[in-house]
Amino acid sequence: MTVVGIDDTDSRERGMCTTYVAARIAQRLRTDESATVSRLLLVRLNPAVEYKTRGNAALAIHTNCAPDRAFALAREQLEILSETGDERTNPGLVVADGDPSESGVPDDVSRFASAAIRDRLEIADAAALLERHGYRSWHAGNGRGRIGALAAIGARSALSEWTYEYISYRESDRWGTPREVDRESVFAAADEAYPAVWDTADRGEGETVCVPHTPGPILHGIRGDDPDAVRTVAERIESEPVADGRLFVTNQGTDVHLRDGSLETVEDGRAYRLEGRVVSEPETRRGGHVFVDLASPTDAPADGGPADDEPESGERLVCAAFEPTKRFRDRVRALRVGDRITACGEVSRGTLKLEKFAVRDLVRHERVTPTCSDCGRTMESAGRGQGYRCRDCDTRAAKKARRRLERDLEPGWYEVPPCARRHVAKPLVRGGFDAPTHPER
Numbered sequence: 001m002t003v004v005g006i007d008d009t010d011s012r013e014r015g016m017c018t019t020y021v022a023a024r025i026a027q028r029l030r031t032d033e034s035a036t037v038s039r040l041l042l043v044r045l046n047p048a049v050e051y052k053t054r055g056n057a058a059l060a061i062h063t064n065c066a067p068d069r070a071f072a073l074a075r076e077q078l079e080i081l082s083e084t085g086d087e088r089t090n091p092g093l094v095v096a097d098g099d100p101s102e103s104g105v106p107d108d109v110s111r112f113a114s115a116a117i118r119d120r121l122e123i124a125d126a127a128a129l130l131e132r133h134g135y136r137s138w139h140a141g142n143g144r145g146r147i148g149a150l151a152a153i154g155a156r157s158a159l160s161e162w163t164y165e166y167i168s169y170r171e172s173d174r175w176g177t178p179r180e181v182d183r184e185s186v187f188a189a190a191d192e193a194y195p196a197v198w199d200t201a202d203r204g205e206g207e208t209v210c211v212p213h214t215p216g217p218i219l220h221g222i223r224g225d226d227p228d229a230v231r232t233v234a235e236r237i238e239s240e241p242v243a244d245g246r247l248f249v250t251n252q253g254t255d256v257h258l259r260d261g262s263l264e265t266v267e268d269g270r271a272y273r274l275e276g277r278v279v280s281e282p283e284t285r286r287g288g289h290v291f292v293d294l295a296s297p298t299d300a301p302a303d304g305g306p307a308d309d310e311p312e313s314g315e316r317l318v319c320a321a322f323e324p325t326k327r328f329r330d331r332v333r334a335l336r337v338g339d340r341i342t343a344c345g346e347v348s349r350g351t352l353k354l355e356k357f358a359v360r361d362l363v364r365h366e367r368v369t370p371t372c373s374d375c376g377r378t379m380e381s382a383g384r385g386q387g388y389r390c391r392d393c394d395t396r397a398a399k400k401a402r403r404r405l406e407r408d409l410e411p412g413w414y415e416v417p418p419c420a421r422r423h424v425a426k427p428l429v430r431g432g433f434d435a436p437t438h439p440e441r
């Protein structure tokens with residue numbers, strides 16, 4: 001078995017797409033070399049990496065072609081197809097001998113793949129491993145693409161959870177022109193195959209999520225848990241002519257980028273699942289972005305929110321639901337000081353960009369300035385540490401009163417809608433969560 005890993009062929013402005021390059025290499029392996037291609041792997045790497053064009057994808061092709069032939073053919077295709085006119089495109093190719101599953105991949109290559117999904121790596125890290133294992137490799141530009149290419153080689157053994165995407169490609173003379181895809185057929189096919197097929201469309205926003213807006217060769221990509229179901233949905237969509245279609249095995253929709261962490265230990269450029277207590281009222285700022293602060297969940301006050309004048313201490317982490325997360329922001333706005341949640345998302349410049357959160361414990365009461373039992377008016381402070389009093393009636397109360405809060409949230413998981421989903425983030429409808437879920441579709 002031979003594994004061909006490739007990455008970094010496309011440009012935001014000029015187009016192209018590494019999945020397309022992989023599909024072309026697979027095609028040529030079959031036609032020119034009479035080889036069998038057993039699998040195309042589409043691996044989403046750390047979404048926080050700043051060098052990415054869009055979705056930080058790397059590709060691996062599993063074939064029985066001889067390594068030297070596969071290398072020559074893949075290199076030729078990369079040289080033809082990579083958009084190296086963009087100085088930020090730095091293609092890389094790595095070819096390895098051996099079974100891509102656990103037994104055939106060295107431990108350090110598996111670990112490299114895991115690190116590429118959850119951490120930031122250096123080009124030198126990839127170069128050192130390539131040398132140690134004697135893998136054939138080629139690169140252009142600064143060679144950064146070798147990071148993703150090597151990660152794609154190690155991914156099959158490093159990861160255990162896989163999903164599918166069936167990608168349909170456009171005829172090349174249409175690239176860069178508006179896509180002709182019948183919306184109704186997308187919604188109908190999506191409805192029929194849900195939940196085995198997910199994130200095809202966003203009903204709430206009326207968006208056909210499976211159809212990209214970029215200038216590249218993809219017409220649509222259908223994601224799901226079942227290879228036959230994603231293919232069937234793709235076939236049911238009415239559109240301009242489809243030039244070609246390919247099934248990819250992927251780590252999309254698996255949350256494999258998340259690591260368990262704590263507020264005290266978060267670092268930029270990584271994605272976390274962490275526990276926290278809401279310590280600020282959610283605030284909507286310019287641009288419609290919603291922010292809320294979390295503190296460590298330990299020594300949280302009892303139901304009713306923070307006690308009078310309770311000083312907040314310890315680490316705080318700002319969490320954000322940005323405008324593109326649309327209706328998810330209403331969920332974040334519904335949080336109250338004192339709620340306990342599990343927050344998931346990438347930390348960038350000290351802010352956690354929320355992808356999903358679980359409500360663990362909801363505050364059901366709030367503390368309010370007491371009202372006078374005689375006249376019904378709101379009391380005033382009677383001075384520092386002396387409680388409250390009604391100036392007119394001279395009634396007194398030692399502390400704030402508890403008032404029941406109506407809540408728009410329930411315990412369990414909430415998520416961004418499909419239109420705002422990161423490729424690697426797990427949709428709630430896929431299941432396996434530790435609390436009830438409130439899936440978006």
Ligand code: ATP
Pocket residue numbers: 007008009010016017018019045046049051052053054055056057058089090115116117118119120121122144145146147148149
């Ligand atoms: P597309 O989704 O359209 O294929 P992309 O978003 O995958 O584009 P690339 O053009 O592949 O973006 O650029 C990502 C670059 O970052 C590649 O060179 C890849 O090797 C590198 N890279 C990926 N993961 C890491 C990481 N964890 N640390 C450092 N570099 C990384």
